[in-house]
Amino acid sequence: MNSHKVSLLVAILINVNIMIGAAIYIGPPQIAATAGSYSFLGWILCAAVFLPVVLSINCLSHIYPGEAGLYLYARKTFGSSLGFFCGWLYFLGFVGAEALQTVVLIQALAKFSGYYQLIEYAWFFKAIFFLLIFLICQLSISRLGVIQSYITFAKLIPILFVLLTLFLSPFISSTQQGVELANIDTFSFTSIVQTIPFAIFGFWGFESSCNISGRIKGGNKQASRALLISFFLVTTIYALFHLQTLLVMGSGGLAQNKIEGFIVSLGWKNPIYIKMFLTILSVSIMVSYFNTILSEVTTYSFILQAMAKAKDLFMSKKIILSNKNLQPTVAIAINCSMAYFMAAFIPNEKELIAIANLGIVFSFVIV
Numbered sequence: 001m002n003s004h005k006v007s008l009l010v011a012i013l014i015n016v017n018i019m020i021g022a023a024i025y026i027g028p029p030q031i032a033a034t035a036g037s038y039s040f041l042g043w044i045l046c047a048a049v050f051l052p053v054v055l056s057i058n059c060l061s062h063i064y065p066g067e068a069g070l071y072l073y074a075r076k077t078f079g080s081s082l083g084f085f086c087g088w089l090y091f092l093g094f095v096g097a098e099a100l101q102t103v104v105l106i107q108a109l110a111k112f113s114g115y116y117q118l119i120e121y122a123w124f125f126k127a128i129f130f131l132l133i134f135l136i137c138q139l140s141i142s143r144l145g146v147i148q149s150y151i152t153f154a155k156l157i158p159i160l161f162v163l164l165t166l167f168l169s170p171f172i173s174s175t176q177q178g179v180e181l182a183n184i185d186t187f188s189f190t191s192i193v194q195t196i197p198f199a200i201f202g203f204w205g206f207e208s209s210c211n212i213s214g215r216i217k218g219g220n221k222q223a224s225r226a227l228l229i230s231f232f233l234v235t236t237i238y239a240l241f242h243l244q245t246l247l248v249m250g251s252g253g254l255a256q257n258k259i260e261g262f263i264v265s266l267g268w269k270n271p272i273y274i275k276m277f278l279t280i281l282s283v284s285i286m287v288s289y290f291n292t293i294l295s296e297v298t299t300y301s302f303i304l305q306a307m308a309k310a311k312d313l314f315m316s317k318k319i320i321l322s323n324k325n326l327q328p329t330v331a332i333a334i335n336c337s338m339a340y341f342m343a344a345f346i347p348n349e350k351e352l353i354a355i356a357n358l359g360i361v362f363s364f365v366i367v
Contacts, residue, residue: 018205042195093359
């Protein structure tokens with residue numbers, strides 16, 4: 001039975017995978033453009049705003065132990081009708097997130113490879129992609145955990161590189177940094193507050209371990225620990241990563257040149273090193289999208305299965321079915337199918353962001 005459970009470390013990595021997608025690369029330039037030299041504080045402020053919700057979910061996970069997270073808490077507290085509404089919105093929100101990440105992944109892959117047929121025939125490649133995700137998700141959760149652990153360390157390479165420069169080169173000259181003390185912006189709390197809409201997307205999924213608490217060694221207690229450890233770990237990574245990009249590039253350089261300009265601002269002029277960094281960064285972003293989608297399908301399909309076990313869904317007897325690895329096969333198939341149709345027929349990123357944010361936010365409001 002242990003082959004169907006994951007360790008605390010893997011549970012933490014699953015949470016980290018879902019939270020740290022491409023937001024860590026896309027968010028800092030947008031946030032820097034809004035709040036300037038102190039923009040790294042936006043991540044900390046956003047985490048502080050989230051903290052009461054995190055602690056509340058953590059307490060609820062102890063009061064109502066078991067899989068399915070927010071759906072379980074809402075159903076136990078408010079009854080089946082509101083529980084269903086909360087669970088469905090929650091599930092639908094993350095299906096929207098999966099679709100959004102797939103759309104951006106296909107675009108990034110096309111740009112990286114120069115094979116623009118990926119965009120022209122996106123409906124076909126998206127179908128192949130979700131078929132691949134479905135097949136991978138049939139593996140036991142322990143094996144999935146191992147796969148995701150390796151992918152996580154691979155996608156963290158650019159992040160670790162940036163953080164390493166923070167600790168090894170704290171006194172880079174101002175000409176390399178692209179910022180001088182005299183040019184540091186005046187602190188504005190209002191500007192920091194305005195960064196929250198950009199930073200908030202980077203924290204969705206902090207509660208993922210609670211959705212699979214029955215699949216974590218040590219059960220609900222370890223799921224709770226995974227939630228808290230991963231939340232504070234991710235907040236620290238976001239803030240330090242953003243701080244170092246500001247120290248090296250300056251707020252204007254970060255906003256204008258994005259993360260891709262980091263290596264040049266660091267003072268490296270060798271075109272081979274620059275190309276190598278940009279290649280690793282591009283691959284890391286694509287791996288981040290892939291791994292985040294895989295983690296979301298893996299964990300949020302259990303929500304659908306839990307709703308079926310409670311007979312809150314049509315054809316519940318079919319949806320509860322699992323394979324020999326105890327993976328919710330039918331729920332995974334429904335998850336992948338819905339995400340595919342959203343990605344194929346709602347390719348507008350703003351609309352998918354709205355679906356994801358509305359579904360997730362309203363489910364948290366209910367709880």
